[in-house]
Amino acid sequence: MAENAQQKDWNAITDGEFRRAAADFFATHVPQHLRHLSRRPRWAEVKDWYLTMSRHGWLVPAWPKEWGGMGLSQSKSLVYLEELERSGAPRVMDQGLMNIGPLLIARGTDEQRKRFLPKILSGEHTWCQGYSEPNAGSDLASLRTEAVIDGDEFVINGSKIWTSVAFDASHMFALVRTDKTVKKQAGISFVLIDMNQPGVTVRPIRNIAGHEELCEVFLDNVRTPLANLVGELNKGWDVAKALLGFERIWSGSPRQSTLALLRLEQLARANGKMDDPAFVDKYTQVTMDVLDSASAYEHFAQIMRTGGSFGFEVSMLKIWATETCQRVTELMVEAAGDLGTLSGEVDVQGEVVDVLYPFLDCRAFTIYGGSSQVQRNILAKNVLELPS
Ligand SMILES: Cc1cc2nc3c(=O)[nH]c(=O)nc-3n(C[C@H](O)[C@H](O)[C@H](O)COP(=O)(O)OP(=O)(O)OC[C@H]3O[C@@H](n4cnc5c(N)ncnc54)[C@H](O)[C@@H]3O)c2cc1C
Structure with a gap:
C-alpha cells in the first residue's frame, strides 16, 4: 500500500529535510509526459496525476490533517510549492485546493466542510x-x-x-x-x-x-x-479578502523568472549571443533583477517562516517578480532572433526551446491577482503615504 504523507508529522523535521522528501516525491511520481508543458492542461489529462497526489496524501499540503491535508506550516507549504514547480509538474484544477478548501476550513460551516472537502480530495468536484x-x-x-x-x-x-x-x-x-x-x-x-x-x-x-x-x-x-x-x-467582501494572505507572497515568487533566465542562458550560449557585449550587458541587468527579486522574496518568506506578518509593502514583491519575468522573456525573444517570432518549440543551434510561449504567458502576470498599477496605488497610498 502507498505510504500516506498524511500520517507523518512533517513539521517535526527541518525545512531542508522536508525539501528533500518533497523533491523525491515529485521526482518519482510526476508523469514524464506532463512535465514542463507550454500550456495549461485540461482536467482529463491531469486527473490521474491529481488522484495520485491525493492517494499518497500529497494533494493539500496546507490543509489540517483532520481534513485530509499534510498539516504543513506556512514555511513548509512554501517549500512544497517550490519543489512542485521545480519538478515541472503540470498545473491541476487548483482553486479547490488553494482557495475554496482553505476558505471553507477557516470560514465555512461544519456541514459545508463535510459536504465539499472530501469531494475536492476525490476529484469529484473541481x-x-x-x-x-x-x-x-x-x-x-x-x-x-x-x-x-x-x-x-x-x-x-x-x-x-x-x-x-x-x-x-x-x-x-x-x-x-x-x-x-x-x-x-x-x-x-x-x-x-x-x-x-x-x-x-x-x-x-x-x-x-x-x-x-x-x-x-x-x-x-x-x-x-x-x-x-x-x-x-x-x-462576502470580508470572506473574499480572507483568501488573499498566502497568495500575496506566492505571486511574488521568483520561480518563473529564474526558470526563464535559465532558458535565456541556454539559448544565448547556443546561438553565440554571449559573445556580443551589448547582449551580455542586458543579460547581466536582468540577472541582477532576478537576484534582487529572489532576495526580496526570501525576505518576506523569512518573515513568514518565523510566524511574523507583513503589511502593504508586500505589493512590491509581486510588481518586481512579475515585471522582471517580463523583462527576461523579452530578452529571450530578442536572443532568438528571427526564430523568436515563431510559436511552439524552435531549434536554435541545437537548443530546442519554446521562446514565444513564456513571453506571452507572463503578460498576464501583471494583470491578475491585482495589476501592477493597482499594486503601485497600494504602495503609494499605504506605504509612501502619498495623497490619493
Ligand atoms: C490569465 C488570467 C486569469 C484570470 N483568472 C480569473 C479567474 O479565474 N477568476 C476571476 O474572477 N478573474 C480572473 N482573472 C481576471 C483578473 O482578476 C482581472 O483581469 C483583473 O482583476 C483586472 O481586471 P480587468 O481585466 O477588468 O482590467 P481593468 O480593471 O479594467 O484594468 C484595465 C487597466 O487599467 C488599470 N487600472 C484599473 N484601475 C486602476 C486604478 N485605479 N489606477 C490605475 N490603473 C488602474 C489596470 O491596471 C489595467 O492596466 C484572470 C485574468 C487573467 C489575465
Missing part, C-alpha cells in the same frame, strides 16, 4: 473562481451579478468573465450582489454554485498564445441553496 465581470475587475466591488432569495434558494442572474478553466469546473465560488441599496462592498455575498445545471453557459476565450483557458460564464436564473452561502449574507 472549482473555478467567479469574481471578475465585464465592468468589475480591478474595481471588483462594482460587480453586478445579482442573487435574489426565493424560498430556501438564491436565484442568480448575471455574467462573469476571465474565469480560468471554467469549462472543466463542476462548481464555482462566486461573489454576487445581494443588496443594491448600500455602499458597494457592503452588499456582496459569497456563494457556491453547481455549474451542472440549466442556465449556466460557459464560453471559452482564446488567449494571446492561442490557447483556451479563460472563459465567460453566463448565469441565467441559476439556483443555489441558501446553505451554499459562505459567511454571512452581505459580508
Whole structure:
C-alpha cells in the first residue's frame, strides 16, 4: 500500500529535510509526459496525476490533517510549492485546493466542510473562481451579478468573465450582489454554485498564445441553496479578502523568472549571443533583477517562516517578480532572433526551446491577482503615504 504523507508529522523535521522528501516525491511520481508543458492542461489529462497526489496524501499540503491535508506550516507549504514547480509538474484544477478548501476550513460551516472537502480530495468536484465581470475587475466591488432569495434558494442572474478553466469546473465560488441599496462592498455575498445545471453557459476565450483557458460564464436564473452561502449574507467582501494572505507572497515568487533566465542562458550560449557585449550587458541587468527579486522574496518568506506578518509593502514583491519575468522573456525573444517570432518549440543551434510561449504567458502576470498599477496605488497610498 502507498505510504500516506498524511500520517507523518512533517513539521517535526527541518525545512531542508522536508525539501528533500518533497523533491523525491515529485521526482518519482510526476508523469514524464506532463512535465514542463507550454500550456495549461485540461482536467482529463491531469486527473490521474491529481488522484495520485491525493492517494499518497500529497494533494493539500496546507490543509489540517483532520481534513485530509499534510498539516504543513506556512514555511513548509512554501517549500512544497517550490519543489512542485521545480519538478515541472503540470498545473491541476487548483482553486479547490488553494482557495475554496482553505476558505471553507477557516470560514465555512461544519456541514459545508463535510459536504465539499472530501469531494475536492476525490476529484469529484473541481472549482473555478467567479469574481471578475465585464465592468468589475480591478474595481471588483462594482460587480453586478445579482442573487435574489426565493424560498430556501438564491436565484442568480448575471455574467462573469476571465474565469480560468471554467469549462472543466463542476462548481464555482462566486461573489454576487445581494443588496443594491448600500455602499458597494457592503452588499456582496459569497456563494457556491453547481455549474451542472440549466442556465449556466460557459464560453471559452482564446488567449494571446492561442490557447483556451479563460472563459465567460453566463448565469441565467441559476439556483443555489441558501446553505451554499459562505459567511454571512452581505459580508462576502470580508470572506473574499480572507483568501488573499498566502497568495500575496506566492505571486511574488521568483520561480518563473529564474526558470526563464535559465532558458535565456541556454539559448544565448547556443546561438553565440554571449559573445556580443551589448547582449551580455542586458543579460547581466536582468540577472541582477532576478537576484534582487529572489532576495526580496526570501525576505518576506523569512518573515513568514518565523510566524511574523507583513503589511502593504508586500505589493512590491509581486510588481518586481512579475515585471522582471517580463523583462527576461523579452530578452529571450530578442536572443532568438528571427526564430523568436515563431510559436511552439524552435531549434536554435541545437537548443530546442519554446521562446514565444513564456513571453506571452507572463503578460498576464501583471494583470491578475491585482495589476501592477493597482499594486503601485497600494504602495503609494499605504506605504509612501502619498495623497490619493
Ligand atoms: C490569465 C488570467 C486569469 C484570470 N483568472 C480569473 C479567474 O479565474 N477568476 C476571476 O474572477 N478573474 C480572473 N482573472 C481576471 C483578473 O482578476 C482581472 O483581469 C483583473 O482583476 C483586472 O481586471 P480587468 O481585466 O477588468 O482590467 P481593468 O480593471 O479594467 O484594468 C484595465 C487597466 O487599467 C488599470 N487600472 C484599473 N484601475 C486602476 C486604478 N485605479 N489606477 C490605475 N490603473 C488602474 C489596470 O491596471 C489595467 O492596466 C484572470 C485574468 C487573467 C489575465
